[in-house]
Amino acid sequence: MTKAQRRRIAILTGGGDAPGLNAAIRAVVRHAVFTLGWEVLGVRNGYNGFLEPDGVFPLTLDMVRGILPLGGTILGAANRGNPFAQEMEIDGRKVTVDVSDDIVARIHELQLDAVIVTGGDGTLGAALDLYRKGAPIVGIPKTIDNDVPGTDFTIGFDTAVSVAAEALDRLHTTAESHHRVMVVELMGRDAGFIALHAGVAGGADIILLPEIPFHYEVLAAKVLGRIRRGRMFSIVAVAEGAYPEGGQKVYRQPGEGLVEARLGGISLQVADYIAQATGTETRALILGHLQRGGTPTARDRVLATLFGAEAVRLVAQDRLGHMVALRGTRVEALPLAEMLAQRPKRVQPDDDVLLAARAIGTVFGDEIDRLRSAGEAGL
Numbered sequence: 001m002t003k004a005q006r007r008r009i010a011i012l013t014g015g016g017d018a019p020g021l022n023a024a025i026r027a028v029v030r031h032a033v034f035t036l037g038w039e040v041l042g043v044r045n046g047y048n049g050f051l052e053p054d055g056v057f058p059l060t061l062d063m064v065r066g067i068l069p070l071g072g073t074i075l076g077a078a079n080r081g082n083p084f085a086q087e088m089e090i091d092g093r094k095v096t097v098d099v100s101d102d103i104v105a106r107i108h109e110l111q112l113d114a115v116i117v118t119g120g121d122g123t124l125g126a127a128l129d130l131y132r133k134g135a136p137i138v139g140i141p142k143t144i145d146n147d148v149p150g151t152d153f154t155i156g157f158d159t160a161v162s163v164a165a166e167a168l169d170r171l172h173t174t175a176e177s178h179h180r181v182m183v184v185e186l187m188g189r190d191a192g193f194i195a196l197h198a199g200v201a202g203g204a205d206i207i208l209l210p211e212i213p214f215h216y217e218v219l220a221a222k223v224l225g226r227i228r229r230g231r232m233f234s235i236v237a238v239a240e241g242a243y244p245e246g247g248q249k250v251y252r253q254p255g256e257g258l259v260e261a262r263l264g265g266i267s268l269q270v271a272d273y274i275a276q277a278t279g280t281e282t283r284a285l286i287l288g289h290l291q292r293g294g295t296p297t298a299r300d301r302v303l304a305t306l307f308g309a310e311a312v313r314l315v316a317q318d319r320l321g322h323m324v325a326l327r328g329t330r331v332e333a334l335p336l337a338e339m340l341a342q343r344p345k346r347v348q349p350d351d352d353v354l355l356a357a358r359a360i361g362t363v364f365g366d367e368i369d370r371l372r373s374a375g376e377a378g379l
Ligand code: F6P
Pocket: 016, 079, 143, 144, 145, 187, 188, 189, 240, 262, 263, 292
């Protein structure tokens, strides 16, 4: 192989971690090093690694052996690592600095033919801006939230749904034994895909999504209707971004162990309301980062392997500035600019999973007209 054919690429994992990232890293290294004879470098802690001492290191076949079933990322993640707005402390003062030019310069200094960036829309947005500044970028979409447009699925979503569905199964047995309502808060930011899919898989009676503002009366009526039919317990799956009609999303504010505000706490408000309105014992649970940790499902491993191998193929074809995407059962390439021109992906009113859930009697909290015309019986 001539020097011109032997390429040198790097991979980084930006934003929050997602189960399946290690499978993607493994696929990139195996395709590039084992099959093509290229050189691969790993970048630690997202984009930050480019500017850290020892932040870039050779990634060998040995280093990716055995990582396929491991959650997290062997490269480390950083969800506050935007190169265009790095938060730093200079002389004891917090300042925001644009280090994008330094990163592009470092990429050129390392003589990289490509940087494979795995990330959600934030990390991939920065990737596009770096590409426009001359960095050779290929993207891989990952996030448990599944909100990246242009791809049917992102790495990590399937695992998060499986963990959440298992939690709902476990809560069913204790809810039924104690004749209680269990309200489970699931991640997803402003997208309801995790709550919708886990809620359906776990047989939730009520699913609350950010895309469908809910009416509290509907929730109480559904619980009471079930009690009248002899179902003395109910399961509610609520997305962290869900909110009542005319109300607001609930955030935990900085200072409670957080550097910046994070969605969280709507389940407590929903549980309080249901307990008071129905007189039923109700408990709330925030499932949290359990949904992001641990071993990826087989489906996430397959998706990550498809994406990793395809990303290397895009580099071989000089299709930089693209991201890999799943459309139906096919892996395709999509210009990053085209992906980012679209609105973030959200659950649509005609989503087949949503419609199927409605068809089997699952309530989403917006059935206020049905409640007003037919009462609890309508739910
Ligand atoms: O975007 C992934 C995600 O897990 C969201 O579902 C969640 O709202 C957020 O990240 C949590 O962020 P952090 O890990 O910073 O607490």
